Amino acid sequence: MQNPSPAALPPLRGRIQQDAPLAPLTWFRTGGPAEFLVRPADVDDLLLLLRDRPRDLPLTVIGAASNLLVRDGGVRGLVVKLARGFSEIVVEGDGILAGAAALDATVAEHAAAAGLAGLEFLCGIPGAIGGAVAMNAGAYGAEVKDMLDWAEVATPSGLLRLSAQELGFTYRHSTLPQDGVVVRARFRAIPGEATAIAAKMNAIRAAREESQPVRARTGGSTFKNPEGHKAWALIDAAGCRGLQNGDAQISEKHCNFLLNLGVATASDLEGLGETVRARVAAQSGVTLEWEIKRIGEFPA
Structure with a gap:
């Protein structure tokens, strides 16, 4: 099946990019491209896109991408980013x-x-x-x-x-x-x-400055706080503070933060997160839920 072209989309006034890199838009600075990255000009432009977009193209919306991990295989369909308008x-x-x-x-x-x-x-x-x-x-x-x-x-x-x-x-x-x-x-x-x-x-x-790695390539709080618990304390008790997987690391400053130390892939980061979830479950019986939103495809 032939890949769709921008001509398949409604006639928008905003910007449309095909095979657009998403890594520079995320705080982690890693991950694959969007099949289409769409920046609607304003609300009317967005409404037109939502009404008339091809229904076989999945729709994903991103914002500041501060709590987002884009998988290395990229994101199929439309990635909508709201900007100036x-x-x-x-x-x-x-x-x-x-x-x-x-x-x-x-x-x-x-x-x-x-x-x-x-x-x-x-x-x-x-x-x-x-x-x-x-x-x-x-x-x-x-x-x-x-x-x-x-x-x-x-x-x-x-x-x-x-x-x-x-x-x-x-x-x-x-x-x-x-x-x-x-x-x-x-x-x-x-x-x-x-x-x-x-x-x-x-x-x-x-x-925030004192307790969180705010100047690092991170994605904010990695896991939700389970009822009656603090995620960071469970992670610490499971011995995961400072744990690494390639250039992915659990922050030593606040262990509910994942860090990209340099060239970590999204797979490195997500894999480390899953290791933490397994260790916490084994140590405490509590299953951590991701707070970071993970989107896109795993690499082929």
Whole structure:
């Protein structure tokens, strides 16, 4: 069967690349290419793509790719990345409107500059708003579900505005419609004292810098915290701190972080993660679940 060409896609105004490298877009800096990488120009462009795309092409959405591992065989079908047309941030009297491509930390900074409290935790989450909503991201005692009023979600049948309740948030999960893509979200906030907001954000940044390998090629928290446990403590107890597989390593600083020390493949990283899962299960009886999203094909 002949590979599809960009001509098979709807007439988009955004950019379409075939066989596009994805590794440079991810924090791990490794992995295979996308069959098609699509950057829609705006919401209307995205809606057209979702409505008229060839149904035999799988759809994958990526954001800042901070919590993502792209397998070495690449990703079949369409990889959608929201960029400039989805990054607007609007400050309102009692909240913030943020596009899906706006970085979490940038949203927190806009809220702080406007004297709005309650969104400080976002400065401790590496990633963008679309992914934060999709996975109910959280840190430092707060989660997206605690502050979200609604999110706008593009679907093949049109644009929906869904409340936090309708999104069915649970730990590191939301229930999006089939082929739904978060494009914008509104967060409520409360008037606060600027120095207190700044102090809280500085404390979050300092704690993150001290406890996490923030300057490494990493993917954020590797595994979800099982109920009643901390993933890092289970990994440490299983003797996995500093464990290596080629250039893939379990961080010695925070052992729920996978690191690419240089030329680790996605297979090296995922394989190390699976070794950790097996050792933790053998040592504690607890099965760790991946928090890092893994997409694409294993190499042939």
